[in-house]
Amino acid sequence: MIEIENVRKSFGNLEVVKGVDLTVNKGEVVSIIGGSGSGKSTLLMCINGLEAIQGGQIRVDGTPVHASGTDLNKLRQKIGIVFQQWNAFPHLTVMENVMLAPRKVLGKSRQEAEEIAVRQLTHVGLGDKLKVFPSKLSGGQQQRMAIARALAMSPDYMLFDEATSALDPQLVGEVLDTMRLLAEEGMTMVLVTHEIRFARDVSDRVAFFRDGKIHEIGSPDQVIGQPQRAETADFLKSVL
Ligand SMILES: Nc1ncnc2c1ncn2[C@@H]1O[C@H](COP(=O)(O)OP(=O)(O)OP(=O)(O)O)[C@@H](O)[C@H]1O
Ligand SMILES: [Mg+2]
Numbered sequence: 420m421i422e423i424e425n426v427r428k429s430f431g432n433l434e435v436v437k438g439v440d441l442t443v444n445k446g447e448v449v450s451i452i453g454g455s456g457s458g459k460s461t462l463l464m465c466i467n468g469l470e471a472i473q474g475g476q477i478r479v480d481g482t483p484v485h486a487s488g489t490d491l492n493k494l495r496q497k498i499g500i501v502f503q504q505w506n507a508f509p510h511l512t513v514m515e516n517v518m519l520a521p522r523k524v525l526g527k528s529r530q531e532a533e534e535i536a537v538r539q540l541t542h543v544g545l546g547d548k549l550k551v552f553p554s555k556l557s558g559g560q561q562q563r564m565a566i567a568r569a570l571a572m573s574p575d576y577m578l579f580d581e582a583t584s585a586l587d588p589q590l591v592g593e594v595l596d597t598m599r600l601l602a603e604e605g606m607t608m609v610l611v612t613h614e615i616r617f618a619r620d621v622s623d624r625v626a627f628f629r630d631g632k633i634h635e636i637g638s639p640d641q642v643i644g645q646p647q648r649a650e651t652a653d654f655l656k657s658v659l
Contacts, residue, residue, distance in 0.1 A: 420442060423475070429473050437630070443576075450612055451463075454629065466498065466578060468489075468495070479497070499570060499578070501562070505562075505564075510552075513556065521572065558585065562594045563597050581612065595614060598610070615658055624637065625637065
């Protein structure tokens with residue numbers, strides 16, 4: 420599980436995460452919603468150690484992410500992350516792109532890596548695009564390739580940061596469907612999203628971020644359906 424305890428994060432003098440507590444249990448899907456600049460992406464980056472923290476602690480399966488003795492490369496193998504956009508290697512096919520990390524990081528043989536790539540690309544609905552180059556994929560297909568690439572490392576956790584917000588509206592659905600499939604399969608997921616209806620649908624819990632803090636957290640029906648705090652309601656009104 421992911422345990423976030425009183426985490427504080429600053430950029431210079433600007434504190435952007437101001438004491439966040441959040442535990443994500445195995446198999447749980449937690450969505451983080453909130454306005455621009457509220458610290459959502461920053462918190463996500465802290466979870467896999469892409470950002471240092473100035474206070475508190477984050478543990479993943481008991482391992483303190485920011486402790487000096489922690490092998491971050493090893494830790495990151497179990498935490499897949501998907502951003503708004505992933506720049507695939509243009510000279511490699513879709514399959515070769517997905518094979519890269521299993522080969523280089525996990526030391527898999529070419530054949531093993533191929534099997535993994537085929538399995539994961541099929542999983543996200545790209546079984547017919549194995550041999551094409553990334554530039555031939557639609558935006559939605561590229562994002563699904565990015566998900567397959569993360570899944571190729573057999574992660575225990577998946578973090579998504581606005582995985583659909585760079586997409587044309589008609590391509591959003593196919594990526595959300597892939598994310599929904601992972602959630603249904605029991606993947607432990609933390610997702611930052613502006614897709615409020617999707618968050619309500621797939622999440623076990625929703626956290627509303629405001630000014631570097633979790634302003635409100637609870638079940639989707641509570642936080643999105645019947646927000647207790649005025650700021651949550653205002654935010655939802657502004658995006659729905
Ligand atoms: N590398 C950085 N250096 C300095 N300031 C940063 C850096 N990254 C983020 N910030 C600042 O930290 C604050 C939180 O940013 P963050 O990206 O976490 O917000 P967010 O909630 O993800 O917003 P959005 O919905 O727009 O993606 C913002 O004020 C931002 O300007
Ligand atoms: Mg962000």
